[in-house]
Amino acid sequence: MKQRGFTLLEIILALVIFASCAMMVVSTIPSRNAADRLGQQLKSLVEYGSDRAVMDGNIVGLVITPTDYQLVTFTVKEGQRRWQKLTAGRILTHGQFPEEMHVSLSPQRLAATLHADPQIIFLPDGEIGRFRLTLESLDKTQRFSVVSQGAPPVSVENND
Secondary structure: OOOOOOOHHHHHHHHHHHHHHHHHHHHHOOOOOHHHHHHHHHHHHHHHHHHHHHHHOOOEEEEEOOOEEEEEEEEEEOOEEEEEEOOOOOOOOEEEOOOOEEEEEEOOOOOOOOOOOOOEEEOOOOOEOOEEEEEEEOOOOOEEEEEEOOOOOOEEEEOO
16 A cells, blocks of 8 residues: 655645745845835825715815925814814824935925915815925935825825
8 A cells, every 4th residue: 555645745835835925025025214204194084084074065275384394274263263273082183204315395394484385285175276296314324205196095105
């Protein structure tokens, strides 16, 4: 009677082949560095601002300074119109840019303070102001842009 099966050598050889294939696949997946994560966070913030404007039926804006950013909403209190910080529970509607990143915005200019009028406007009909927010590391090794063409979706472009 003959036994059927695989020898230990055949099993080890199959495992080596599978491991080599897995390493090749993993090495082709791009790593998510801090700049990529920040770009996705800013994209999500812009999308949240747009969604919030549509849901609330109110104008929402984004103020961007060289060091900070803040979502604001347009309010009318006692007959006075003004921008007020947007609060959203657990969702962060403000933050700071990393110190090692240079921030630029076009075609608008960066605001001097977070109390300035917003450069990016989200309308209740879903329209978003056109902009390109670019962040670049001081050593110029990392660069990405968050771009709006006037309507969702907003894109993140890596300019490495």
